Amino acid sequence: MSIISWLIVGLFAGVLAKWVVPGEGPGGIIGDIVVGIIGAFIGGWVFNAFGHAGVSGLNVWSVIVAFVGAVILLFILRAISGRRATY
DSSP: OOHHHHHHHHHHHHHHHHHHSOSOOSSHHHHHHHHHHHHHHHHHHHHHHTTOOOOOSSSHHHHHHHHHHHHHHHHHHHHHHOOOOOO
């Protein structure tokens, strides 16, 4: 896939995942794109592990795969960061 395709898929997946997973996201539209792109890698790995195709281009299936990966990533980030104490 081209870089522009990754950015578009990452943007859609990151925004959708941010709507589904409660809490603050990591930094605006750029954060959404980064979460979506990393989510595409995670989703591709997970889907390949279960015998399905991963991200294959600029299509709905790729956005779904990236969305699943972005949701997984956001849940992991929330679990690691938790609530920070303020003094």
